[in-house]
Amino acid sequence: MPIEKDPDASQPRARPQRVSDATQTPQLSATVSRRHFVIGAGGIAASSLLGAASLLVNSDDEKAKIEWAEHFQTHYRLMTDVEKAEAIERLERRYSKQYGKDVVVSDSPAQEGVLFGYALNIQKCIGCRRCVKACVEENNQSRGKDQETEWIRVIKMEKGEFEPEKMHQGYPEDYGIQVGGNAYSAAGVVLEGEHHYQPDVVPEDDSLYMPVACMQCEKPPCVKVCPVRATYREPDGVVVIDYNWCIGCRMCISACPYWARPFNWGEPKLPKKAMNPNTHYLGNRPRMKGVVEKCTFCIQRTREGRYPACVEVCPVGARKFGNLLDPQSEIRQILDRKQVFRLKAEMNTYPKFFYFID
DSSP states (O other): OEEEEEOOSSSSSOOOOOOOOOGOHHHHHHHHHHHHHHHHHHHHHHHHHHHHHHHHTTTOHHHHHHHHHHHTTTOOGGGOHHHHHHHHHHHEEEEEEEHTTTOOOEEEOTTTEEEEOEEEETOOOOOOHHHHHHHHHHOOOOOOOSSOOSEEEEEEOOOOOOOGGGGSSSSSSSOOSBBGGGGGGGSSSSSBSSSSSSSSSSSSSEEEEEOOOOOOOOSOHHHHTHHHHTTOOOOOOEEEOOTOOOOOOHHHHHTTTOOOOOOOOOOOOHHHHHOOOOTTTTTTTTTOOOOOOOOOOOOHHHHTOOOOOOHHHTTOOOEEEETTTTTTTTHHHHHHHHHETTTTTTOOOOOEEEEEEE
């Protein structure tokens, strides 16, 4: 092989020779072969998937056909009307067979000129948690000790006040104390209350109750962080989830400042007899393992002109619901006339869930 002098090096180096296509080196040939192999493998994989799909379509196994179709269906918002009808029909067949009853899956859209809002009178709430039970039953939430899902949480908070006799009971017990004595008891109402309580009688003395659920934010942080847009805001203000599109990353749970999104770590346990057959695709239809779920203002009811289940069951009438765009609605009357506040308003999420006092 000819040798030439490299002016920038102390040692001579070999001049590279051209290699014709007919005399490629073994390394280059191997690279080309691997490339063709990958391309060929991709074609084989695609052919295999199409073949499997063809076999399942022609199969008598109804469950296999439905699962295949559900797995590869597109995002609900991107579906055509025909695709939505097919998806709903698949779900109705599967749920009816699974739970032994005629299950209806609605796809009722948001109504024009409607923006749902919610108001809760925290002076009236007695902490009975009937709203929680009604929500669980209406929205087909998981039951049982291993995994019990509740979209509504009622927080019990103690009432207290600053007492003068505790001024010198802090630590250390002398003037110039660093921790005041009123720090060791309830002093005013704070949100750090008790989330799980089982009283014999409600309301308990010296306690206040603050129910918390999804705030249906006008600027929902959960929607911003979802990497696959599985959760989004509907035109009537309800934030929903396409359960078939959720990948279970739980980023929305981290972004939500209201603790309003539970995750199904296991397969939800929904008894057949307790299953509510009146469902909505974006609402209370049975969920699966590995997805996030949340309150949807009972859109299977509210889009049909009914109240949410929690509003109907409240024994003291503390819960109100209506159209925020209607000046004559009950909720607008409350917002105009009562002392109203929103939880964590400083987060700029603009909740449509309001708290008020008389």
